[in-house]
Structure formats: structure tokens, C-alpha cells
Amino acid sequence: MRMSAEERRESVIRAAVTEFARGGYHGTSTEAIARRVGVSQPYLFRLFPSKQAIFIEACRRCTEEVWQVFDRASEGLSGEDARRAMGLAYMELVQDRDRILMQMQMQVAAANTDTAGDPEVGEAVRRAWFELWERVRIRMGGDHGQATEFFGYGMLINSLVAMGFPLDHRVWAGFGDEQTEGRTSGKTEEKTAQKTEQSTEPGPK
Amino acid sequence: MRMSAEERRESVIRAAVTEFARGGYHGTSTEAIARRVGVSQPYLFRLFPSKQAIFIEACRRCTEEVWQVFDRASEGLSGEDARRAMGLAYMELVQDRDRILMQMQMQVAAANTDTAGDPEVGEAVRRAWFELWERVRIRMGGDHGQATEFFGYGMLINSLVAMGFPLDHRVWAGFGDEQTEGRTSGKTEEKTAQKTEQSTEPGPK
DNA sequence: GTCTATAGAAAGATAGAC
DNA sequence: GTCTATCTTTCTATAGAC
Numbered sequence: 001m002r003m004s005a006e007e008r009r010e011s012v013i014r015a016a017v018t019e020f021a022r023g024g025y026h027g028t029s030t031e032a033i034a035r036r037v038g039v040s041q042p043y044l045f046r047l048f049p050s051k052q053a054i055f056i057e058a059c060r061r062c063t064e065e066v067w068q069v070f071d072r073a074s075e076g077l078s079g080e081d082a083r084r085a086m087g088l089a090y091m092e093l094v095q096d097r098d099r100i101l102m103q104m105q106m107q108v109a110a111a112n113t114d115t116a117g118d119p120e121v122g123e124a125v126r127r128a129w130f131e132l133w134e135r136v137r138i139r140m141g142g143d144h145g146q147a148t149e150f151f152g153y154g155m156l157i158n159s160l161v162a163m164g165f166p167l168d169h170r171v172w173a174g175f176g177d178e179q180t181e182g183r184t185s186g187k188t189e190e191k192t193a194q195k196t197e198q199s200t201e202p203g204p205k
Numbered sequence: 206m207r208m209s210a211e212e213r214r215e216s217v218i219r220a221a222v223t224e225f226a227r228g229g230y231h232g233t234s235t236e237a238i239a240r241r242v243g244v245s246q247p248y249l250f251r252l253f254p255s256k257q258a259i260f261i262e263a264c265r266r267c268t269e270e271v272w273q274v275f276d277r278a279s280e281g282l283s284g285e286d287a288r289r290a291m292g293l294a295y296m297e298l299v300q301d302r303d304r305i306l307m308q309m310q311m312q313v314a315a316a317n318t319d320t321a322g323d324p325e326v327g328e329a330v331r332r333a334w335f336e337l338w339e340r341v342r343i344r345m346g347g348d349h350g351q352a353t354e355f356f357g358y359g360m361l362i363n364s365l366v367a368m369g370f371p372l373d374h375r376v377w378a379g380f381g382d383e384q385t386e387g388r389t390s391g392k393t394e395e396k397t398a399q400k401t402e403q404s405t406e407p408g409p410k
Numbered sequence: 411g412t413c414t415a416t417a418g419a420a421a422g423a424t425a426g427a428c
Numbered sequence: 429g430t431c432t433a434t435c436t437t438t439c440t441a442t443a444g445a446c
Contacts, residue, residue, distance in 0.1 A: 002411060022320045024313055027231035029439060040413055045441060047411095101316050107367040108229055108309050111302075114369055115227045126368055145375050148361070152379060155364045156357035162312040163331055164319055170350050174357060207429060234421060245431055250423060252429095 001038075009047050011037045016058040021102035025055055025109045025121075055109065056124045062102040063128040067135055069093055079141040083150060086136065087175030090154060100161045150175075206243075214252050216242050221263040226307035230260055230314045230326075260314065261329045267307040268333040272340050274298055284346040288355060291341065292380030295359060305366045355380075 003011075015036035019028045030051050034041040048054045073089035074082040094100055110125035137147035153174040160167055208216075220241035224233045235256050239246040253259045278294035279287040298304055315330035342352035358379040365372055 005411070008411080023317055024229055024231060026229060027317055030441090031439075039411095041439095042414085042441075042443095043412055051440065097316075101313070104309060104313050104316075104364075107364050108306070108313055110369060111306050111309075111367040112228055112232055122369055126370065129368060129370075145378075148375050149379065151364075152357045152361035155360040156353070158364075159309075159312050159356075159360045162316040163334060164315060164327055165331065165334075170353050173350075174354065210429070213429080235423090236421075244429095246421095247423075247425095247432080248430055256422065 005047065008037070008039070012044060012047055012054060013057050013061050016054050017062055017102055018098050020055060020058050020105055021062075021098035021100075024105045025112065030054075052121065056121060058102065059106045059109075059121075059125055059128055062099060062106065063132045065099065066093065066103070067132050070136060070139070074139055078139065083140045083146065084175075086139070087150070087153070087172075090157070090175060091172060094157060094161060094167065097161060100158050104158055104162055210252065213242070213244070217249060217252055217259065218262050218266050221259050222267055222307055223303050225260060225263050225310055226267075226303035226305075229310045230317065235259075257326060261326060263307065264311045264314075264326075264330055264333055267304060267311065268337045270304065271298065271308070272337050275341060275344070279344055283344065288345045288351065289380075291344070292355070292358070292377075295362070295380060296377060299362060299366060299372065302366060305363050309363055309367055 012033065015033050016028075019032050019036060022028070023032070030044050031041045033054065034044050037044075044054065048057070069089050069092070070086045074085040077085050106125045106128070110122040113120065114122040133147060133151065136150065137144065140146050140150065153171070156174075157167060157171060160171065217238065220238050221233075224238050224241060227233070228237070235249050236246045238259065239249050242249075249259065253262070274294050274297070275291045279290040282290050311330045311333070315327040318324065318326040338352060338356065341355065342349065345351055345355065358376070361379075362372060362376060365376065
């Protein structure tokens with residue numbers, strides 16, 4: 001099916017977000033991306049100069065979409081209200097595992113290429129995250145500490161999602177209700193957030 | 206240089222932690238690990254059945270070492286004291302970037318192999334993290350919410366380290382002093398935690 | 411705008427010698 | 429306990445046709 005170059009590029013980026021999210025930079029072949037788009041693998045290199053260029057575009061797209069979700073959810077709000085709205089919005093974002101995974105893939109890819117002496121990906125990733133961070137911070141009223149806390153909960157959730165652990169209410173409490181109780185915990189002796197895959201005690205060694 | 210198989214295996218695991226931390230599972234060649242150990246690449250497969258087996262061992266080693274650090278730092282302590290001690294200990298752990306990066310590599314590798322239909326790595330990673338989580342939780346007095354909060358700050362720090370952002374005092378505040386002020390922030394209008402690599406505003410677009 | 415064919419370079423793993 | 433040689437697969441990227 002014939003398509004304009006712009007439309008194709010768009011499809012490629014979307015497919016790339018999905019594939020890179022699952023496989024990471026090195027674990028994803030351009031073949032896999034092409035297959036998802038429905039074009040031949042070599043054709044990708046007519047649309048983008050390299051695999052790395054596709055990855056960088058996918059990174060931008062991922063953080064941009066996260067912001068879109070936050071923006072829509074917190075439109076017209078500010079301060080605590082905006083913060084709560086964005087926290088709630090993240091609960092929905094988590095439904096799309098790929099969007100969460102891609103965030104982590106960006107981060108490790110940044111470390112990866114930085115240590116390899118190729119700063120291009122790392123710079124793109126830092127730029128994208130800095131922009132997201134600033135937009136969120138400003139929407140929440142400009143306080144740096146609150147943004148730090150907000151992203152802290154976000155990263156925790158990302159890690160748990162990546163590992164395949166279920167998210168329980170206590171994690172979300174950090175996003176939505178934590179400032180009303182000072183601490184997320186207390187004395188509640190409920191079910192753990194983690195006692196999942198191993199069914200019973202995963203005794204040491 | 207001749208060495209016992211056990212000694213060699215030990216060297217391989219250590220080298221593997223470093224290499225996998227930087228390259229991730231797919232981005233690290235067995236050649237790179239072998240080079241770091243100082244043996245030939247095929248010899249690795251006399252010591253371990255596969256690259257995956259080496260990776261799983263490296264994962265175990267990484268979380269085990271993190272616990273060793275926490276354990277030593279918080280020996281004899283409990284509750285808030287233990288929590289603070291482990292938070293401080295993490296500040297030192299961060300000096301070793303590879304140990305931090307390896308944590309994230311484990312997590313994305315778990316997602317990666319899970320979606321690929323091969324649960325082995327994912328299960329090993331969940332087991333390792335669950336054990337670390339439980340040990341930390343119990344040392345802190347058994348409260349689930351506090352453990353969640355503790356790991357939240359840890360994951361945030363991991364992400365920032367991975368991306369190459371500097372850590373400022375506000376991030377550490379979450380580990381050490383946060384319960385004394387309820388919120389990490391307040392009204393302090395100091396330097397941001399992020400305004401790093403771009404020197405000035407990294408304007409949108 | 412899109413494909414087939416293919417070059418060229420790794421990478422993981424095995425075989426067999428010493 | 430350790431190496432060299434090598435098989436096989438996979439992967440990014442290019443060339444050229446339609």
C-alpha cells in the first residue's frame with residue numbers, strides 16, 4: 001500500500017516505540033520494526049538514516065506522549081490539583097505497558113551509549129526528560145522538590161511494571177493521597193505489594 | 206594464568222556485572238566479558254551453559270551486593286534508624302555507577318524476556334528483587350509502605366544516574382530527612398536538580 | 411515510494427587439540 | 429583448565445530495479 005513518506009515515517013516511529021519498548025535498543029532488530037509497519041527492512045533506511053535515528057525519534061515521541069496525557073489531565077489546574085490529576089493520569093498510562101517500558105529503555109540506552117563514547121542518544125534522552133520534567137514541574141506550580149517526589153513515584157512504578165510485579169494501592173497512594181497523611185504507610189498490616197510470583201516465601205539462597 | 210574453575214566463575218560473574226551494567230543483556234557480547242576476564246570467549250561456555258546463565262548469575266550477584274551494603278550499614282539498627290542508615294549507604298553505592306545501572310538492566314531484561322515468552326530471566330529477576338525488598342523491609346521494621354517509599358527514592362536515583370543527571374541534595378532528602386519535614390520540598394527557591402547538560406533553557410521543540 | 415538481493419560484520423555456541 | 433578454529437545465524441546497511 002502506497003503512502004506518503006511523512007505518513008510512513010509516522011508509522012515507523014509508532015512501531016519503533018512498541019518494539020524498542022519490549023526489546024531495548026540492542027534487542028530490537030530493524031527487521032522487527034519493519035515487519036510491524038508492514039514494509040521491507042531496507043526501506044526503513046530510505047526513511048531514516050540509521051537505526052539510531054529511529055530510536056531517538058521513538059524516545060522523543062514517548063516522552064511527548066506522556067506529556068500529552070499529563071497536559072490533558074491537568075488542563076486548567078495548578079499546584080496540588082494539577083499534581084493529583086497527573087498522578088491519576090499516570091494510573092491510566094500504566095495500562096499501556098509499552099509506553100512505560102520505553103521510558104526505561106531510553107534511560108538505560110542513554111547510559112549505554114554514553115559509556116560507549118557516543119553521546120548522541122544520551123543527549124537526546126536527557127533533553128527529552130528535562131523537557132518533560134520542566135513541563136510537569138511548572139504545571140505543578142514550579143516547586144522542584146514536588147517534581148522530584150512526583151517523578152520518584154513514577155520511576156518506582158516503571159520499575160515494578162518492567163519486572164512484572166503488580167501495583168497495589170500503596171504505590172498509588174504516593175501519587176494521589178500521600179500529602180494528606182505525611183507517610184504512605186502507617187501501621188496497616190495488609191497484604192504486601194510484592195508477594196506475587198513466588199506464591200510463598202522465596203527463602204534466601 | 207591457570208585458575209580453579211570456581212575462581213574463574215567468580216571472575217566471570219564480576220566482569221559480567223560490569224559489562225552487562227553498561228551494555229545491557231543484548232548490548233553486551235560474551236567476547237566483551239571474556240576480554241575483561243582475560244580468557245578466550247569460547248571458554249566462557251565451559252564455565253557457564255549460556256550467555257543467559259551468566260546474566261542471571263550477574264543479576265543475583267548485583268542484588269546480593271546491594272543487600273550486603275545495606276546490611277553492613279544498618280547492622281543492629283531497626284525502624285527509622287535502619288532506614289536512615291540504608292539511605293545513607295545508598296549514597297555511597299551510587300559512586301559505583303555500574304552497580305546502579307545493573308539494577309535497571311535487570312529490570313528491562315525481565316520485561317524483555319517476559320514479552321518474548323521466555324520467563325527464565327524474568328523469574329530470576331523477580332526473585333532477586335523480592336528477596337532484596339523483603340530483607341530491606343524487615344530490617345526497617347516490617348512496614349510495607351515504608352519499604353515502598355524507600356525503593357521509590359532508590360529507583361528515582363537509579364534513573365537519574367542512568368541518564369547522567371547529577372543528584373542534588375533534594376533527591377537525597379527523600380532518603381534521609383524527609384520524614385522530619387513531611388514533604389521534601391517546601392518553598393525553597395534554590396538551584397534546580399536538573400538544569401545541567403543544556404546549560405540554559407532547553408526550549409520545547 | 412517500495413522491493414529484492416546481498417554485502418559485510420558481529421554474535422553465540424560447538425569441536426577438538428593441548 | 430584453556431585455547432584456536434569454525435559453524436551458523438542474525439543484523440545493519442547499501443545497490444539497484446521497478
